[in-house]
Amino acid sequence: MSQPSWKLDAATAAEALRLLAKARLVLMPMHQNVDADGLSSPLAVMHALRQQGVDAVPLISDGVFPANLAFLPGIEDVLVYGKDELPDYDVLCLVDCADRKRLGSFYTDDPDRVNGAVPIVNIDHHVTNDRFGVVNIVEAGAASASEVVTDILAAWGTELTAEIAQCLLAGIYGDTLGLRTESTTSRTMRTAADLVDAGANTVPIVDALFRLKPKSSVCLWERGLQKVKWTGSVIWTELTTQEFDACGAAPVEAEGMVNFLVGTEGSRVAAILYANDRGWRVSMRSMATDVDVSAIAAQFGGGGHPRAAGCTIEGDESARNAFLERVAELAGSVAFNDSALSPS
Numbered sequence: 001m002s003q004p005s006w007k008l009d010a011a012t013a014a015e016a017l018r019l020l021a022k023a024r025l026v027l028m029p030m031h032q033n034v035d036a037d038g039l040s041s042p043l044a045v046m047h048a049l050r051q052q053g054v055d056a057v058p059l060i061s062d063g064v065f066p067a068n069l070a071f072l073p074g075i076e077d078v079l080v081y082g083k084d085e086l087p088d089y090d091v092l093c094l095v096d097c098a099d100r101k102r103l104g105s106f107y108t109d110d111p112d113r114v115n116g117a118v119p120i121v122n123i124d125h126h127v128t129n130d131r132f133g134v135v136n137i138v139e140a141g142a143a144s145a146s147e148v149v150t151d152i153l154a155a156w157g158t159e160l161t162a163e164i165a166q167c168l169l170a171g172i173y174g175d176t177l178g179l180r181t182e183s184t185t186s187r188t189m190r191t192a193a194d195l196v197d198a199g200a201n202t203v204p205i206v207d208a209l210f211r212l213k214p215k216s217s218v219c220l221w222e223r224g225l226q227k228v229k230w231t232g233s234v235i236w237t238e239l240t241t242q243e244f245d246a247c248g249a250a251p252v253e254a255e256g257m258v259n260f261l262v263g264t265e266g267s268r269v270a271a272i273l274y275a276n277d278r279g280w281r282v283s284m285r286s287m288a289t290d291v292d293v294s295a296i297a298a299q300f301g302g303g304g305h306p307r308a309a310g311c312t313i314e315g316d317e318s319a320r321n322a323f324l325e326r327v328a329e330l331a332g333s334v335a336f337n338d339s340a341l342s343p344s
Contacts, residue, residue: 036174
């Protein structure tokens with residue numbers, strides 16, 4: 001585990017609050033395929049701003065509600081793009097979103113929504129964040145956006161209620177896989193302990209993120225694992241929209257599969273390729289300390305963290321294969337072949 005390496009700038013946190021407090025309504029769109037941290041951290045900000053008398057509304061920007069996160073306090077106030085009417089907002093607050101293009105249909109339907117005409121408060125922990133906000137609080141040394149938000153709320157003088165603590169702990173647990181990733185620091189653990197002391201309950205978090213799963217997830221994993229292949233030292237699989245439909249599964253149900261694959265002996269990078277009508281959305285992981293998947297993803301217009309990153313590929317199978325071969329080259333290939341996965 002690495003050592004703590006970041007410190008919140010109190011003046012910038014205060015500047016963020018001044019901007020948000022002036023708003024008629026703060027809209028908080030989330031990154032597409034939203035995970036625990038991406039949903040929990042804006043929910044915590046919502047609760048905190050309401051203590052200040054500020055109206056704030058989180059928005060699931062791609063229209064896909066993650067059912068496994070329904071336990072989060074305040075989830076009933078979250079809007080879903082394409083299903084709920086957009087409110088009349090005058091400030092945007094993006095939390096855990098390194099790239100405005102990752103705002104799903106909220107972005108693709110009207111890119112000008114995030115062109116800066118509406119001021120943006122940008123809170124994040126991704127090293128690839130390009131500081132697109134009027135106010136930017138980007139702490140790449142933090143294990144999760146929720147860890148950053150915990151410090152921001154303390155700077156704001158927020159009362160740390162059990163509801164806020166539950167949201168923040170869920171985000172930390174989600175991004176650190178239950179305090180198990182390399183990004184987890186002693187500071188992260190102390191923050192988690194403080195949140196438990198404030199009333200957060202680990203049981204529903206661990207159940208929702210790591211234990212309970214719908215039958216559709218088992219169906220999806222069966223299909224994905226049956227198609228596992230190697231390209232050099234890259235272990236990967238592909239999932240199509242037809243397979244999601246056949247299983248009745250949501251995209252979030254496949255996210256744990258790449259974390260499962262990355263532990264395979266001999267792999268230096270694991271990837272899941274989600275097919276769409278333009279090509280593929282790619283989720284990558286690595287456990288090798290000399291492989292930075294965020295740097296690899298950046299070569300294809302993506303980003304993320306050294307151990308977890310993503311990008312998109314446009315084109316046909318030749319584009320997909322060229323991408324995998326390039327990733328294998330960058331990761332440092334070890335010769336594998338598909339027969340290694342075949343039953344003896």
